[in-house]
Amino acid sequence: MATTQQQPDTTDDWIALLMLLTGVSGMxxxxxxxxxxxxxxxxVQWGLLVRGDAVLIPLMDGVGLDIWRTLILAGIFVLFxxxxxxxxxxxxxxxxx
Numbered sequence: 598m599a600t601t602q603q604q605p606d607t608t609d610d611w612i613a614l615l616m617l618l619t620g621v622s623g624m625x626x627x628x629x630x631x632x633x634x635x636x637x638x639x640x641v642q643w644g645l646l647v648r649g650d651a652v653l654i655p656l657m658d659g660v661g662l663d664i665w666r667t668l669i670l671a672g673i674f675v676l677f678x679x680x681x682x683x684x685x686x687x688x689x690x691x692x693x694x
Contacts, residue, residue, distance in 0.1 A: 633657070 637660055640646040645666070652661040662670070 637646065637657060641648055641660055646656065646660050647663045647666070648660050651663040652659065653664050653667055655661040
């Protein structure tokens with residue numbers, strides 16, 4: 598005689614977890630404001646962001662990305678997408694054999 602086991606209903610657990618994460622992330626946003634200005638200044642000092650007329654994509658307070666940094670980020674994105682597609686195709690070929 599075969600018995601079937603039913604999966605426990607974890608919907609309430611997921612709702613509680615979602616509410617907890619929402620509350621924690623909301624509290625974290627208040628303290629995030631104290632870290633934004635020093636991080637922005639450090640990114641400008643290290644050359645990750647630019648300030649002034651060269652800004653093509655403004656991020657905050659006159660600081661942003663110029664054309665070269667935008668092209669670098671676009672290239673990284675294209676490489677990431679191409680790599681993901683190549684990995685997915687190779688997995689399909691391996692599983693298909």
